[in-house]
Amino acid sequence: MSTVQFGGVISGLNTQGIIDAMVAVKKQPLTDLQNKEASLTAQKVAYAQVGTALDDLVTKVRSFTVASAGAGRLGTSADSAVFTAAAATNAVVSQYQISVDRLATATRATSTGAIGAAVTDTSQTLQSLNLPGSITAGQISTIVDGAIVHYTVGDPATTTMDQLMAGLGQAIQDRLVASDPTATVTVSVVGNRLQLVLSGATAAHTLSFGAASDSSNALGMLGIANSSATMAVNGPPLVGATNLGVARMTGALDNAGLSGLTSTQAGTLTINGVDIAYDTTVDSLSTIISRINNSSAGVISSVDRTNDQLVLTRKDTGAVAMDIEDTIGSLGAALKLAPGTTNAQKIGDTAKVTVDGRSIISISNAVSNAIDGVTINLVKQSPLGLPQTLTVGVDQTAVTAAINSFITSFNSLGDTLDKLTAMKPGEAGGKAGSSGPLASDSTVRSLFLSLRETLFQSSGSGTLNSLGALGLSTGAVGAVAGSTDRLQLDTTKLTAALNADANQVASLLDSSTGPISAILSQLKTFEDPANTNAYIQAHATGLSSEISALQRQELDRQEMVNNYQAAIEAQYAAMEATLARLQAQSSQIASILGYPTSSSSGGGLGRSSTNG
Numbered sequence: 001m002s003t004v005q006f007g008g009v010i011s012g013l014n015t016q017g018i019i020d021a022m023v024a025v026k027k028q029p030l031t032d033l034q035n036k037e038a039s040l041t042a043q044k045v046a047y048a049q050v051g052t053a054l055d056d057l058v059t060k061v062r063s064f065t066v067a068s069a070g071a072g073r074l075g076t077s078a079d080s081a082v083f084t085a086a087a088a089t090n091a092v093v094s095q096y097q098i099s100v101d102r103l104a105t106a107t108r109a110t111s112t113g114a115i116g117a118a119v120t121d122t123s124q125t126l127q128s129l130n131l132p133g134s135i136t137a138g139q140i141s142t143i144v145d146g147a148i149v150h151y152t153v154g155d156p157a158t159t160t161m162d163q164l165m166a167g168l169g170q171a172i173q174d175r176l177v178a179s180d181p182t183a184t185v186t187v188s189v190v191g192n193r194l195q196l197v198l199s200g201a202t203a204a205h206t207l208s209f210g211a212a213s214d215s216s217n218a219l220g221m222l223g224i225a226n227s228s229a230t231m232a233v234n235g236p237p238l239v240g241a242t243n244l245g246v247a248r249m250t251g252a253l254d255n256a257g258l259s260g261l262t263s264t265q266a267g268t269l270t271i272n273g274v275d276i277a278y279d280t281t282v283d284s285l286s287t288i289i290s291r292i293n294n295s296s297a298g299v300i301s302s303v304d305r306t307n308d309q310l311v312l313t314r315k316d317t318g319a320v321a322m323d324i325e326d327t328i329g330s331l332g333a334a335l336k337l338a339p340g341t342t343n344a345q346k347i348g349d350t351a352k353v354t355v356d357g358r359s360i361i362s363i364s365n366a367v368s369n370a371i372d373g374v375t376i377n378l379v380k381q382s383p384l385g386l387p388q389t390l391t392v393g394v395d396q397t398a399v400t401a402a403i404n405s406f407i408t409s410f411n412s413l414g415d416t417l418d419k420l421t422a423m424k425p426g427e428a429g430g431k432a433g434s435s436g437p438l439a440s441d442s443t444v445r446s447l448f449l450s451l452r453e454t455l456f457q458s459s460g461s462g463t464l465n466s467l468g469a470l471g472l473s474t475g476a477v478g479a480v481a482g483s484t485d486r487l488q489l490d491t492t493k494l495t496a497a498l499n500a501d502a503n504q505v506a507s508l509l510d511s512s513t514g515p516i517s518a519i520l521s522q523l524k525t526f527e528d529p530a531n532t533n534a535y536i537q538a539h540a541t542g543l544s545s546e547i548s549a550l551q552r553q554e555l556d557r558q559e560m561v562n563n564y565q566a567a568i569e570a571q572y573a574a575m576e577a578t579l580a581r582l583q584a585q586s587s588q589i590a591s592i593l594g595y596p597t598s599s600s601s602g603g604g605l606g607r608s609s610t611n612g
Contacts, residue, residue, distance in 0.1 A: 091373030138215030267329030
């Protein structure tokens with residue numbers, strides 16, 4: 001549209017207003033097309049909203065019909081600390097007496113001895129020993145008969161184990177002699193563990209190790225942190241809880257302190273037929289453990305730091321041995337796992353349960369071969385061998401949740417349909433009425449009522465032959481008008497129906513039988529993304545075609561309006577130009593004839609006037 005403005009400067013006419021009025025008349029058909037497009041677009045959006053609500057309802061229907069809601073079973077143990085249970089839909093509703101006689105265990109392979117080199121030369125520096133970790137310099141504390149004694153550990157790179165043991169022992173002894181002058185404390189390494197002996201004392205003394213102010217970790221590395229003892233003359237010594245010399249977890253295996261290890265760059269430890277490759281000049285013990293755990297050997301590897309042993313545990317249970325072989329190299333032997341034999345292994349055991357007097361053996365603690373459709377998960381042996389009750393019943397919670405989910409979706413569909421098909425009449429005083437975008441679609445207006453009629457149809461015989469018998473309704477009889485058009489669930493009635501005949505309930509809620517099947521079929525005729533002939537899809541396609549056709553007409557009509565406006569603007573511009581020339585000529589003639597001229601404020605050609 002032109003942006004040129006015409007004010008009738010010469011003619012005195014409101015040419016812009018005239019042009020706008022003429023264009024508005026010419027544009028009315030375009031406005032009608034645009035209004036129609038807006039209406040069709042609103043309908044298309046509305047059908048999409050109905051489709052979304054229908055899709056949600058289909059999902060809710062399938063979510064419990066496919067799972068055979070109503071046939072769901074729940075296993076309940078009288079003592080879940082002994083066993084729990086899970087029941088499938090084919091499990092028979094009943095009660096069983098179960099005792100757990102034995103749990104299934106996994107085979108475990110444990111190093112036949114400590115795998116690291118024992119501390120024998122205590123003249124070495126703390127840094128050079130194969131201790132469980134690196135000792136740090138700083139203060140450590142001992143509480144002797146209630147009085148705290150501090151000792152400072154020197155630089156681990158220069159302080160020897162002998163110096164640490166002598167200094168700690170002297171600090172304790174210095175405190176003891178104040179009350180027991182003949183008491184002597186000796187700290188040494190015996191059997192790869194720290195040992196503290198009290199001799200020459202005349203009374204018993206209490207010792208405990210560690211304080212909040214300690215800055216060195218030496219007590220922990222020596223295996224006596226947080227330990228305490230009452231020691232008497234000739235009494236047992238205080239012994240550290242962990243080995244001092246242990247296998248190093250970091251650094252190359254060649255330097256891990258493993259005795260009997262053959263250095264190789266291409267070693268292979270085979271566990272249960274799976275090869276674990278290693279390079280003793282590069283790989284650490286920590287790397288080997290991770291490699292085993294990430295393999296398909298079916299075992300979990302870990303380190304018992306207290307006893308300095310490697311432990312392999314099968315992931316499955318039962319009396320199944322591990323096959324451990326040194327295919328290349330001697331890592332298995334160095335780890336003392338007795339390759340090629342079961343000497344390092346404690347073979348696992350099977351589980352044993354008694355069900356109603358029948359003895360059942362299982363390789364797993366998840367016993368699925370005792371009761372059809374039921375898996376019993378064993379937790380521990382039955383106290384005193386006494387049986388506990390297992391009840392297999394209907395999973396009423398799951399059924400109730402599924403139906404409530406369906407009801408919510410069904411009622412939401414009703415809300416959507418009411419909004420989109422609403423028709424509000426006009427009111428007195430000239431106030432116009434209004435209507436929803438789908439108010440003229442009788443099929444959509446009647447959809448909710450049609451679905452409700454299908455939902456409550458009877459299926460089969462007997463008392464449980466409709467969803468109404470399960471507690472589904474549109475409200476109590478005699479309820480306030482307008483309050484009974486949405487679904488409700490009487491859970492007490494549903495529970496009674498499930499207890500009376502769970503299989504019949506399952507049939508009513510199954511997607512291949514009963515009213516739910518009919519609802520599903522009816523929904524698919526209205527909304528089915530895979531079917532272009534479904535009601536919603538067909539209308540959406542038709543509306544899209546109509547809207548596209550209207551948009552093409554609008555473009556053509558807009559071009560006509562633009563051309564028309566340009567033409568009349570040109571005509572009025574030409575008129576103003578002509579009037580301007582005539583006015584100029586009139587003024588010129590008047591001037592030649594000697595007549596004075598004046599311009600009329602009303603526009604038009606100028607007039608001359610004379611005096612006398």
